[in-house]
Amino acid sequence: MSEKFSPPVDEQPPEAAAKTPHPGGRPRDPEKHQAILQAARKIFFTKGVAASAIEEIAQHAGVSKVTIYNRFGDKPTLFEAVVKEQTDSMSEMLIGKKAEGADLKTRLNGFGEALLAFLFHPDHVSMERILAQDLAEHPGLADRFFAVGPGQCRDRLSHVLSEAAQRGELTLDDPRDGAEDLLSLWKGFADLEFRLSVRSPPDKAEIAERVALGTEKFLRLCEKAD
Amino acid sequence: MSEKFSPPVDEQPPEAAAKTPHPGGRPRDPEKHQAILQAARKIFFTKGVAASAIEEIAQHAGVSKVTIYNRFGDKPTLFEAVVKEQTDSMSEMLIGKKAEGADLKTRLNGFGEALLAFLFHPDHVSMERILAQDLAEHPGLADRFFAVGPGQCRDRLSHVLSEAAQRGELTLDDPRDGAEDLLSLWKGFADLEFRLSVRSPPDKAEIAERVALGTEKFLRLCEKAD
DNA sequence: ATGATAGTGAACGATTGCGTTTACTAACTA
DNA sequence: TAGTTAGTAAACGCAATCGTTCACTATCAT
Numbered sequence: 001m002s003e004k005f006s007p008p009v010d011e012q013p014p015e016a017a018a019k020t021p022h023p024g025g026r027p028r029d030p031e032k033h034q035a036i037l038q039a040a041r042k043i044f045f046t047k048g049v050a051a052s053a054i055e056e057i058a059q060h061a062g063v064s065k066v067t068i069y070n071r072f073g074d075k076p077t078l079f080e081a082v083v084k085e086q087t088d089s090m091s092e093m094l095i096g097k098k099a100e101g102a103d104l105k106t107r108l109n110g111f112g113e114a115l116l117a118f119l120f121h122p123d124h125v126s127m128e129r130i131l132a133q134d135l136a137e138h139p140g141l142a143d144r145f146f147a148v149g150p151g152q153c154r155d156r157l158s159h160v161l162s163e164a165a166q167r168g169e170l171t172l173d174d175p176r177d178g179a180e181d182l183l184s185l186w187k188g189f190a191d192l193e194f195r196l197s198v199r200s201p202p203d204k205a206e207i208a209e210r211v212a213l214g215t216e217k218f219l220r221l222c223e224k225a226d
Numbered sequence: 227m228s229e230k231f232s233p234p235v236d237e238q239p240p241e242a243a244a245k246t247p248h249p250g251g252r253p254r255d256p257e258k259h260q261a262i263l264q265a266a267r268k269i270f271f272t273k274g275v276a277a278s279a280i281e282e283i284a285q286h287a288g289v290s291k292v293t294i295y296n297r298f299g300d301k302p303t304l305f306e307a308v309v310k311e312q313t314d315s316m317s318e319m320l321i322g323k324k325a326e327g328a329d330l331k332t333r334l335n336g337f338g339e340a341l342l343a344f345l346f347h348p349d350h351v352s353m354e355r356i357l358a359q360d361l362a363e364h365p366g367l368a369d370r371f372f373a374v375g376p377g378q379c380r381d382r383l384s385h386v387l388s389e390a391a392q393r394g395e396l397t398l399d400d401p402r403d404g405a406e407d408l409l410s411l412w413k414g415f416a417d418l419e420f421r422l423s424v425r426s427p428p429d430k431a432e433i434a435e436r437v438a439l440g441t442e443k444f445l446r447l448c449e450k451a452d
Numbered sequence: 453a454t455g456a457t458a459g460t461g462a463a464c465g466a467t468t469g470c471g472t473t474t475a476c477t478a479a480c481t482a
Numbered sequence: 483t484a485g486t487t488a489g490t491a492a493a494c495g496c497a498a499t500c501g502t503t504c505a506c507t508a509t510c511a512t
Contacts, residue, residue, distance in 0.1 A: 025487025026479040032489085048359055051276045053469060064490045069471065128422075129358045131275055135423045136355065150322045150418055176402040180415040180442065192376055196354075197361045217407065221447055226269045251457025252509040258459090279499060290460045296502065459508075467500080477491075 030072075035061040036068055041082045045126035049079050051136060054105050079134075086127055087148045094120050094156055104169045105215055111160060111184050112211035113204075115153065119187070125194050154179050170222045181221070185214035254297075261287040262294055267308045270277035271352035275305050275360065305360075312353055313374045319344050320382055330395045331441055337386060339430075341379065345413070348427050351420050374375050380405050396448045407447070409439035 006170040009020035039061035044053045054075060072078040093114060101107040116126060129216065135142040143180045165172040191197040202210070265287035269278045280301060280347035284291040299306040323340040327333040344350060361368040391398040398404045416436065419425040428436070 023487080024481045024485070026489075034439050047363070048274065049438075050274060055469075056472085066472085066491090068490060070488080075470075080366050083501065126362070129355070129362065130353045132423070133359065136352070137273070139350065139423055145423055146419070146424045150415075150422070154415065181411065184410040184414050185407065189380065192370070195358050196372055196376070197358070197365055198372045217447055221443055249457080250455075250511045252459075254458065280501085281499075292502085293459060293462085301500080429475080454512085455511105457505080457508100457510080460506080462504090464502100464503075468498085469500105470496085470498100471494105472496105473494075474492090478487100478491105480487080481485085482483100 018135050019187065032061070032063055032067065033071065036063055036071065036078075037082055037085055040078055041061075041086070041123065044079055045123060045130055048130055049075070050058050054078075083127065083145070086124070087145070088221065090118060090124075090149060091152065094153060105132055105219060107160065107164075108215045108218075109208075109211050112182075112215060113207055115157075116186060116202075116207045116211060117204070120190070120207065121195055122200055125201075129195065152158070154183065156184065170219065174221060178218075179221070182214065182218045187213055188214065237271075258287070258289055258293065259297065260298065262289055263308055263311055265289075266304055267312070267353075270305055270308060271349060271356055274356055275301070294328065296355065309353065309357060309371070311385075312350070313371070316344060316350075316375060316376065320379060330390050331445060333386065333390075334408070334441045334444075335434075335437050337383065337431055338408075339440060340414060340429075341383075342433045342437060343430070346416070346420055346428055346433065351427075355421065380409065392441075396445065398448060404448070408440065408444045411443050412437055414440065 036057065039057045040052075043060060046052075055065050057078075061068075068078065086113050088160055096114075101110055125153070131145065135145060143155060154176070158175045161170070161172060161178045162175035166193050167177060188210065190199065190202065194201065198219060262363065265283045266278075268285050269286060272278075280293050280294055280340060283304075284294050287294075294304065298307060320342060327336055357371065380402070384401045387396070387398060387404045387408070388401035390396050391401060398412055414436065416425065416428065420427065
């Protein structure tokens with residue numbers, strides 16, 4: 001695997017795109033880019049990186065194998081592009097859900113439901129599986145992924161709790177530990193079951209129920225923690 | 227991968243071993259069997275099944291490649307043998323720790339420490355990583371592994387809690403849910419960090435601290451749950 | 453000693469899949 | 483129309499690895 005987490009070689013900064021529009025010649029088909037990433041995600045996350053053949057991805061994307069190599073240059077680089085796309089969408093989701101609402105419980109539930117819907121999505125479960133393997137082989141990547149993924153997620157929740165504590169809405173020793181506890185209660189045993197393919201992905205209702213129960217337990221825990 | 231979870235073809239029932247001792251000919255070297263499994267575990271759990279070469283395992287075990295094929299016949303079968311060995315040792319551990327002790331907290335802590343020491347061991351973390359990938363491809367295996375692994379673990383803890391509830395040592399709606407909560411609090415965020423190779427495995431002291439904190443929170447939760 | 457099984461080392465055929473090259477067509481600019 | 487880039491299809495060289503076979507040695511029971 002590669003040692004970097006960088007974008008594909010051909011990717012241009014959004015602003016530079018205007019400066020270097022079409023130096024002449026046939027323009028790239030933007031749909032192909034998406035098609036490749038989509039197919040790569042599906043294949044990579046299903047069979048694992050090592051077991052995935054570039055040619056299969058090409059075929060699945062309706063694209064020539066050479067096109068993939070021209071655009072991404074490498075198998076590891078293609079994989080990193082897929083991972084980056086996924087983590088970006090997670091960041092977007094976390095920003096989108098500002099955890100607004102009337103009381104604390106409602107706010108937490110909103111945050112938790114959005115988060116679990118993302119974490120328990122088959123695509124994400126698969127990615128975590130594959131990525132864990134990859135990170136074990138390349139320790140350098142682990143911290144970088146963790147920072148933009150689970151770490152960011154915990155910190156954001158921790159911030160929500162911290163604010164609530166300042167407003168006197170709950171008592172809390174350490175917002176960071178609190179966030180970890182809340183996340184653990186939300187995910188619970190189901191997390192393991194999804195990862196091991198014992199259960200099929202949950203629907204909205206099941207997620208809402210999990211989150212509600214978890215939030216309730218967490219708040220009960222805080223009341224007694226003063 | 228293979229579709230079954232059965233022992234290697236050559237394995238004999240323990241009793242039959244006396245009946246069919248040595249029909250003549252050179253006896254098998256029992257040390258080689260262990261050496262192969264040990265090497266296979268190391269290689270499989272480090273690089274993944276697909277990326278592991280039988281020849282490397284053979285070399286690492288100080289054994290000829292043909293010997294492996296003669297004994298296990300197949301790569302998937304070898305992998306299954308390794309997994310079986312691991313789950314067996316987990317069952318042993320769970321039976322060994324009967325969760326005995328003076329008060330409930332001590333008993334739970336004893337159980338939790340033994341369990342986490344096993345779950346957070348690098349070998350087990352690696353196996354769960356690799357296995358998750360394999361189970362995703364072969365759903366039939368998932369339930370069978372879950373039953374002898376995490377499922378058994380949860381049920382055993384659930385039983386401990388249930389008994390305690392009957393003795394009036396704690397109040398509990400559903401021992402099964404309680405067990406899941408307690409497990410979640412014990413594992414916490416650290417579980418994810420180990421799986422993603424962000425943190426190195428914990429020592430006894432760290433485990434004991436995690437477990438103590440988790441147990442405390444859980445018991446606090448139960449007191450308020452009546 | 454004889455026959456049988458276990459084990460080794462080396463070579464083999466077959467397959468797979470990476471990444472490249474070649475020759476060709478398609479789309480766009482000047 | 484000429485020049486340039488994007489894309490395709492097919493074939494190639496190359497390395498890895500599976501699972502097998504062969505010839506040979508080692509270790510046991512009778």
